[in-house]
Amino acid sequence: MPFRLRPGTETFVFDLDDTLYPRSAGLHGQMLARVWLFIQELTGCTPEEAAALHAHYYETYGTSLVGLQRHHAVKPQDFLTFVHEIDLSVLAENAELRLALEALPGRRLVFTNGSRAHAERVLERLGISDLFEGVCDIAACDYIGKPERAAYDTLVGRHGVAPDRAIMFDDRAVNLAVPHALGMQTVLIGDHGLPETPDAAHVHFHSLALAPVLAQIEPRTPPIPTPKAAQSLHKGPQNKGSSTTDLPQEP
Incomplete structure (x- = not known):
C-alpha cells in the first residue's frame, strides 16, 4: 500500500x-555496550546482571537513565558523557x-x-x-x-x-x-x-x-x-x- x-x-x-x-549502522550496539559497562562500574554487578537491569529500566521508564536517576542517584551528565564515547565514523x-x-x-x-x-x-x-x-x-x-x-x-x-x-x-x-x-x-x-x-x-x-x-x-x-x-x-x-x-x- x-x-x-x-x-x-x-x-x-x-x-x-x-x-x-x-x-545496521551499529551505533545502537556501541551505545548499549557503554550503558552496560556504566551499570557494571556503578553497581559492581556482572555483565549479565547489568544487561538485565538495563532492560528492566528501559521497559519500565522508556530510558535506562530515568531508572538510574531514581534508584541510584546518577547525575544525567555523567551517564550521557560516558555512554556517548562512541565511533560515529x-x-x-x-x-x-x-x-x-x-x-x-x-x-x-x-x-x-x-x-x-x-x-x-x-x-x-x-x-x-x-x-x-x-x-x-x-x-x-x-x-x-x-x-x-x-x-x-x-x-x-x-x-x-x-x-x-x-x-x-x-x-x-x-x-x-x-x-x-x-x-x-x-x-x-x-x-x-x-x-x-x-x-x-x-x-x-x-x-x-x-x-x-x-x-x-x-x-x-x-x-x-x-x-x-x-x-x-x-x-x-x-x-x-x-x-x-x-x-x-x-x-
Whole structure:
C-alpha cells in the first residue's frame, strides 16, 4: 500500500537514532555496550546482571537513565558523557535521504531521547544538519523522554507544533501512541526484531526504511531555504538545563 501524506501537513518530526539512519549502522550496539559497562562500574554487578537491569529500566521508564536517576542517584551528565564515547565514523552522508528531506513540504524537527550535541553530530555525519529547524532533546524535556506524555507536550509547546498538521517518524511503535492520540499522523520505521506492533491502531504506516517513504511525498516548490534552517538548528531555544553531552535514543 502506498504512503499518503495527510493534506495540510506542515511539520515533519523525526526521531534520531535508528530512524534517520538504519540500526545496521551499529551505533545502537556501541551505545548499549557503554550503558552496560556504566551499570557494571556503578553497581559492581556482572555483565549479565547489568544487561538485565538495563532492560528492566528501559521497559519500565522508556530510558535506562530515568531508572538510574531514581534508584541510584546518577547525575544525567555523567551517564550521557560516558555512554556517548562512541565511533560515529560508521555513518556516512546519505544523498538519497538528503534529497527526500529537502523536498518535504514543511519544516523539519528532530525529537530525540538523546542530547542536542549527539543529534548535531549525527546530523553532520549524515550531511543533513542544515535541513532541520530545531532539535528537541531530553534535556529540554527535563530528562523525561518518550514515550511519556510530558515529553511530547514539551515538543508541541516549545516548537509551536500543531498536532493535526504534523507527522512523526520513529523506530519504536510505543513512541507513536501519544502522537497519535494528539492527532499526528505516525510512521514506524525499521524492523529490529523488537516486540513492536506495526499493525497497531496508533501506527498509520510502517516502512523498513525512511527515504522510500519520504520519496512518495509530493515535493514542495520551491525547496525550503537551508541556510535559515541551519541557523535555527544551532541557535534555536534551549532549556535552561539543556545538555551539551550525549544520550542514546534507546538505552
